[in-house]
Amino acid sequence: MQSISEIDQLSGYPSIDTDVLRTFVAIADHGGFTRAGELVNRTQSAVSMQMKRLEEDVLQRKLFERDGRQVRLTPEGQVLLGYARRILKLHSEVFNTLREPHMVGLVRIGTPDDYVMRFLPGILKPFSKAYPLIQIEMHCESSTVLMQRRDLALTVVSREPGHEIGELLRTERMVWAASPCFCVDEHDALPLAVSGTDCVYTQWTCAALEAAGRDYRLAYHSSNVAAIQAVVNAGLAVMICMESLVTEELRVLGSDEGFPPLPSMNLHLLRNASMTSPITECLADYIREGFRL
Template sequence: MNRNLDLGTLRSFVAVADTGGMTSAANRLHLTQSTVSMQIKRLEEGMGLSLLDRNNGRGIRPTAEGEQLLGYARSMLEMNDEVWGRLTAPKFEGSLSLGVPGDIIRPHTPNILRQFNRDFPRVKVKLTTAGSLDLITGVERGQQDLVLTTEVFTEGEKLPANAERLAVEQLLWTGAVGGRAWLARPLPLAFVRWCVFRQPTISALEQAGISWFDAVDSESHEPTSVTTAADFAVRAEMPSFDYPGLEAIDHRGELPPLPKCSINLYVTEGPNRKLAQELAVYVRRAFRG
């Protein structure tokens, strides 16, 4: 006899596994805690398995059997959401231009584009990488519909009406894994020419009396990443974005503290605004977890 898994129950199971609690899962799904608890109970009784460990002192965690189900559940829910997205989404058509600085194109942009294309298959998205100032200018001139920027954060600073702050992060000194370039004087730096972090980093070094020089002259992030990973230079980076071969430098106070950086979202005020706002939903979701 065929037996069917309920997708709503699986969604609750995944939410509990992700959040570590019934109440947190209920809040995420806009359900009551008792509803989620009852769904999980029925799922465990129906399968004859204990799927969640409630007594490990670290919140609710999947059991070995629960881990197996979790992988299947994620796949089933993703397929379900893709079907609904493709068949029932508003019939938006057209094209959008999305601008992202090279230093934050990973890790979120691929998932943003994949999920948006799943739900809005008739919309074409053109991706542009450029410096934050150029991207802001592009929005102002109607050349970009939606852009992300990295900007030095100033407490109390107000953004334009068409912009919002997605995150604020403390910049870190980064270098090659186990590297020693940060000990060199003058200090070798690896920044693209238009990087907004470059001038604040230089100012921090000069205030600390540390000499420096540009070890890279490029408009692309790839040469700066390669140079840094080769232990030829160091650079300032946001902690949420990882690059192979790089790590935060444990400089023990021998390098000056760096300023905070904000990741901002700008949306066009032109005729494409409604469609751009749809894409903005996916961007917010990615950056705010």
């Protein structure tokens, strides 16, 4: 039987250690060698040496553009980042599957329901395929309610810029959305569909319209996102939502129709320290990758 090193030699390519890939991903995620070193438990000089060898000896490609203490990925670095994430994910799956072939348990996760259709299928489908004996219990509530719960192992929440908590998954642009049949000029007071008067989306909506001097009315409100979308799809009102959640049935309303810009929204992953386990950490990896797509 051929050894791994013999296979590498026959292939004509050097191998890349997963520790090096893990360091590379940490640099890409946190924008610097020092912070990455803290995360992978290496000194800044050790991290620099690892990356120098990766660039010069292994790949012979420039992976970073350096700007003071900050680093950015080159186009080649962006390509490697995608492969690195996939390799590390597969590496984790191999060890979890072979070392713990009977991973069984229940994981309770929480997320606002507007993320469910957009992100959860791409996360749960591969996870359930890799770990079919793990049961997932989902709780869909507002970010405010989810952050107060203590019975969830993993929680995805929306946070305003400047109020970061947990691990940042992605930043989303907020937009105005309506049905293609909705005519803005027919309404003196713009009808809005909102999740509730205490929702940050509602607060942003009202503040933006008031600053623009535009009349509005809270025509429909529901804690159920599907109900809000049904109203908007019917052409009865306007809503705000994350840009990635705008469906084919909706159109984005812009400044040419008198709609002011909106702040961005950050999505964060929270871990319950009292419920940490190999299962929850594995699912967290899938969630992280799914929200970065």
